[in-house]
Amino acid sequence: MARDTFYTSVDIGTDKVTSIMARVGTEGELKVLGTGVVTSQGMQKGRIENIDEVQETVRASMEEAQRYIGNGVPSGVYTSVTGVHLSSLNTKDVVDNPDDVGDISAKLLDRLLRGSFPDVGPNQEVLHVIPIGYHVDGMSGIRNPVGLHGNLVEVEAHVVLGESVALKNTAKVIESNKATVKQMVLHSLASAEATLSGDEKEMGVVLADIGGGTTDIVIYRQGQPWYSAVIPVGGSQLTRDLSVALKTPMYMTEEMKIKWGSVMPEMIAADEEVVIPSFQGQPKHSLSRRILCEPLHDRMLELIKLIVLKVRQSGLREFPTGGLVLTGGGAEMTGLTDLVQKTLGGTVRIAYPEGISGLPAQLRKPAFSAGVGLLLWGIKHQGETRSSMNGGRS
Ligand SMILES: Nc1ncnc2c1ncn2[C@@H]1O[C@H](COP(=O)(O)OP(=O)(O)O)[C@@H](O)[C@H]1O
Ligand SMILES: [Mg+2]
Structure with a gap:
């Protein structure tokens, strides 16, 4: 699959909305093209309380980032979510790999991971299902079992759930700005990408x-x-x-x-x-x-x-x-x-955000860890759809 050339992150915080637009350079490195930081309005403890105000802040922030670039900027956005409506749990699931099927394939793992999606209530949605580790025929601590021989494959996964309404509102504020959501990422996971x-x-x-x-x-x-x-x-x-x-x-x-x-x-x-x-x-x-x-x-x-x-x-x-x-x-x-x-x-x-060389001085502050991390997340998980839920491992 061809790699994406442009990455856009919109980190919607309670304090500020940060939009960063970046491009992959010739050496595969990310280069920031434009940044827009606008004081948040309408956010309450990570949650969208006044959608019109948040839409307006996101618009102002994206426009500011785009100002340096002109038109034709990519429409797919990596955006962060937070708030106490989010919850997490670790799940386990097992799949059988009969002898006549052969070695463990990526497809089998995909099926396994899908099976580990928990049942959620009508008001909840699965935000992430991230494999923690695999067990193959009782052997634990396996990071990537693809290509191994084994019959019983078990996965442990970290699952993040969010309230549907809150997640829909996040998508809505991005979409109202003529963009689409490539992926919504748990704010702490975005920050981790740029700091740990x-x-x-x-x-x-x-x-x-x-x-x-x-x-x-x-x-x-x-x-x-x-x-x-x-x-x-x-x-x-x-x-x-x-x-x-x-x-x-x-x-x-x-x-x-x-x-x-x-x-x-x-x-x-x-x-x-x-x-x-x-x-x-x-x-x-x-x-x-x-x-x-x-x-x-x-x-x-x-x-x-x-x-x-x-x-x-x-x-x-x-x-x-x-x-x-x-x-x-x-x-x-x-x-x-x-x-x-x-x-x-x-x-x-x-921790200050790292991982992008030549990061503009304005972004070299702990407050921008999530915004920068969203871009790094995008690079790592590009090509994943919302339904594949970050199955890729680093
Ligand atoms: N130099 C500083 N000293 C103390 N607090 C600071 C400093 N800079 C920012 N803050 C605090 O950080 C908080 C905002 O953090 P930030 O990560 O930007 O929030 P959000 O993710 O909600 O947008 C505010 O409460 C602000 O007062
Ligand atoms: Mg933040």
């Missing part, structure tokens, strides 16, 4: 993408996604808490959070003061920076505890050897690695 190394995935690792309204988690074990979850808390919760504490509006608080905020108040000098600008008759006044940072610390600590809870719910008693990788805009919060180390110990790092 092969070694981390093999050792086992927890990735948490802290966005505006959600924290998106995926756990990899033995190279494959094994657990995923969405926590309805993100960076905007920190801003909201600070806004309540300071009695300042959200836009002003967001600026103060980024300028003075830290989730490790104990690392700030006790006598450091900041000046809170005047607002609605409240005169400008000075405040201890440590005190300003306390609500940020408290909320982030709670978020870390929620991440730990998800890791436990996954069935793991402790973090895997690869530790915790944090990305998303919220991972830029000052003091975050210190707080995680103090709370959990172990390995922790803040």
Whole structure:
């Protein structure tokens, strides 16, 4: 099959919509042609709440990315989905490969994978079915059994389900912009493409993408996604808490959070003061920076505890050897690695998007891991239809 030449990603976040258009160069490398980042409207914790507003933001973002290219840009889009309507489970299925059929074929595996699709309720849809590993005649840990001889082939797969209405709305906002959806990708899986190394995935690792309204988690074990979850808390919760504490509006608080905020108040000098600008008759006044940072610390600590809870719910008693990788805009919060180390110990790092050389400086931030990752996902999974559900292995 001929390889696609153009790739478009539209990452619809609670905070911003990022469209990136890229082209495969002569050496097979991706080159970004245009980028459009627009502040989100109509999103609520990863979910589309006001479709007209989201359509408009997506339109503005895609137009911005397209501005540098002119017409004739490809219509197939890789887009991200998140929200607590998503759920995940691991399934197992077995298929018989009689002796007269011969070695295990790709077709047989396809049939096996299809068989492992769970029954879903009327309001749910299968978003991903990703093989974790195969067992052939009782031998486990096989990554790709094609060509092997064997009679009983078993697959374990990671399945992600989403609410039909939410997924349809995502498709609708893309289609209303004269584009089609090539694939919808779980936000955390997109981020993982741009942030996790092969070694981390093999050792086992927890990735948490802290966005505006959600924290998106995926756990990899033995190279494959094994657990995923969405926590309805993100960076905007920190801003909201600070806004309540300071009695300042959200836009002003967001600026103060980024300028003075830290989730490790104990690392700030006790006598450091900041000046809170005047607002609605409240005169400008000075405040201890440590005190300003306390609500940020408290909320982030709670978020870390929620991440730990998800890791436990996954069935793991402790973090895997690869530790915790944090990305998303919220991972830029000052003091975050210190707080995680103090709370959990172990390995922790803040991840920036990688995997595309010559990535424009504007995109070299944790907030763009999912947008960049969607392009990398596209390259890896191109040619798959929505019904083949990412059966391809890396
Ligand atoms: N330098 C920074 N310090 C602290 N928080 C930041 C910083 N940059 C971005 N954020 C926070 O990251 C969140 C947005 O993350 P992002 O990944 O862009 O969200 P989304 O996926 O919802 O679009 C916001 O809450 C914002 O305040
Ligand atoms: Mg995001």
